[in-house]
Amino acid sequence: MIPLWMFPTAVTCGNSFILKPSEKDPGASVMLAELAMEAGLPNGVLNIVHGTNEIFDAICDDDDIKAISFVGPKAAGAYMYSRASAKGKRIQSNVGAKNHAIVMPDASMDTTLNAVISAGFGAAGQKCVALATVVFVGGIDLWEDKLVERAKSLKVDAGTEAGVDIGPVISKQVKEQMCRLIQTGVESGAKLVLDGRNIVVPGFEHGNFIGPTILSNVTADMECYKEEIFGPILLCMEADNIEDAINVVNKNKYSNGASIFTTSGVAARKFQMEIEVGQLGINVPISVPLPSSLFTSSRPSFAGDLKFDGKAGIQFYTQIKTVTQQWKDLPDSDGQALLMSTS
Incomplete structure (x- = not known):
């Protein structure tokens, strides 16, 4: 379930994705990757890596990895958030549940x-x-x-x-x-x-x-x-x-x-x-909403600014840009005008 909160949105938004499952239950992630390949996902878009602390640290530290989605124990999530945020990465971390x-x-x-x-x-x-x-x-x-x-x-x-x-x-x-x-x-x-x-x-x-x-x-x-x-x-x-x-x-x-x-x-x-x-x-137990909705776990069980799915998930896996353009010729002036650009 958890990888499906993440990589479908990420790759749909144009990203490649590295999925590191827990070393204690790696099988389901491999099965999902096989199904993604069968569905036609290009090689190299979804990548599975296995390992423990060394791999975990490498993901936090790698400059080419821009964002991290994490679900797991509170201690591991706090460690990841501290180490990865120091590298300027965008983070969403869901930890702890009672x-x-x-x-x-x-x-x-x-x-x-x-x-x-x-x-x-x-x-x-x-x-x-x-x-x-x-x-x-x-x-x-x-x-x-x-x-x-x-x-x-x-x-x-x-x-x-x-x-x-x-x-x-x-x-x-x-x-x-x-x-x-x-x-x-x-x-x-x-x-x-x-x-x-x-x-x-x-x-x-x-x-x-x-x-x-x-x-x-x-x-x-x-x-x-x-x-x-x-x-x-x-x-x-x-x-x-x-x-x-x-x-x-x-x-x-x-x-x-x-x-x-x-x-x-x-x-x-x-x-x-x-x-x-x-x-x-x-009158229902704890709900897990559809991806079109929003998994809205709150602090201290969640760290980050954008949630996993819904519109927030798309924002998380998308880099927003502001583009200002001008295509008309400006009239000549006697000197350079040091004015704030408006339109």
Whole structure:
């Protein structure tokens, strides 16, 4: 998905493009490049480079590279922004995500549960628009058992067979970090209502799998809430009213997206006006708009002046020029007029 935010617009605007995927999952980018060649994109327009820190630094430093689009972890994005901006490059950087959903007492039960399960556990939670935290206004009691029941029904496997809902997380180190954050939540007073840490997938006994995990009674001071998890782990919080729920979202240090589930137009409007994030969903999980629209993640999750898609994406990949021309002969004068040119 992420490369498709970038290179189609870039090459359409007349640029060549260097795509450096994460060294941990390079395959999809290569497949996209093969499809681009099959579609007729000329050789040398889309280029794939692989590597780690050395390649990353070379892209930041190369004088022939005029602009950088980046999506990834906060630390890497901050490093890139500092190093590349010092070289005068144009930058758009989307980092950090802790997306929230506010569930009002009047929300449709089935619609909300389906959306929360899909957005929270799809792609094993490894996407910047994954739903990480649900804030239940009025309490979680009516929701908890049904939420756990639906999460338990998800199939965890390697993804090579049909019907798999959750695949592995990306590395052993990431799995260990997720398990640590789950444990810190429990030790800080969260209730572990569904534990997916010890799941075993036949044939992949040593794989990096975490099953659907749900923590309730989570509070804003817990490490599991303050840090990105980026896995199939859903945090549940409670709020007395919509004002308190909006305040929870607005105080979080990440500002990628948020949703509300309600049948009240008044509540939806209040959420829309007062929430301080870029991507909003009303009775839908965090939305990823079409390229003709705009992915509007806001600071501190976004650094740069122009977003990835829509008209802003075209502006990012285009160098704007101002051209002033004159084709008429000027009358002779006794001396050179040192005047400001107007027309």
